Amino acid sequence: MTDLPPLVVLAQAAAAELGMPLSREGTGPxxxxxxxxxxxxxxxxxxxxxxxxxxxxxxxxxxxxxxxAMPAGCRLVTVELDPVRVAAAQRVFADQDRVEVIHGDSYDELARRAPFDLVFVDGGPSDRVVELLRIGGRLVFDDVTPVEALPADSPYRENDPKREFFFTDSRLVATEVVLPDLQNSLLVGTRVR
Incomplete structure (x- = not known):
């Protein structure tokens, strides 16, 4: 499990060039x-x-x-607002015909291409994002801290907008997946209607 796909190694090198950390420590992206x-x-x-x-x-x-990991015949569309990051990502995927890197507003750009089988949201939650999925499509949010790993005085113990969105939207069957480090988790949902 320690081997990384070559494309991931290339993307991590691009992150290092821009000074983006490979962990959630720090205040920036x-x-x-x-x-x-x-x-x-x-x-x-x-x-x-x-x-x-x-x-x-x-x-x-x-x-x-x-x-x-995506099989032949699958395509990936990824959208970023920051032009410097877009340029770096376009270099990473320059030889990947099935990957399109777009500069712009994520929701607007993806809405033009919907419906999706899988949407990974690495940004703020929006109840509109479910509309991008086909029935049976999956939605993933990251950058979530498990409740048990939150400080005792954290307001997210009682009121977390991401969790509230995932677990109250009737269009989704959802769960939280805690990663092996026990410090990070994902919210994952499948659109059922």
Whole structure:
């Protein structure tokens, strides 16, 4: 489990060039964690002939995990607002015909291409994102801290907008997946209606 796909190594090198950390430590944007990436790869591998979307490319680490695992006939569209990160991600995926890196507003760009089999949201939650999924499509949010790992005085113990969205939207069957480090988790949902 320590070997990384070559595309992921390339994306991590691009992150290092821009000074983006490969962990959630710090205050700025970070890259997709390896545990998150492996989970995304598992989901992407099941998207035969499908369409995958990502909101918030960064430099493409999460997209690299998905692109490395997606079957032939599958395509990935990833959208980033920051032009410097877009340029870095476009270099990472320059030889990948099935990956499109777009500069722009993530929701608007993905809405033009919907419906998706899988959408990875590496940005703020929006109840509109469910509309991008086909019935049976999966939605993944990262950058979540498990409740047990939160400080005792954290307001997210009682009121977390991401969890509230996932667990109250009747269009989703959802769960939280805690990563092996016990410090990070994902919210995962399947659109059922």
């Amino acid at each position: 970070s890259c997709c964690l390896p545990g998150v990436g492996r989970f995304l790869a598992v989901l992407a591998a099941g998207c035969a002939g499908g369409l995958i979307g990502e909101m918030g490319t960064g430099v493409g680490v999460g997209a690299a995990w998905m692109a490395s």
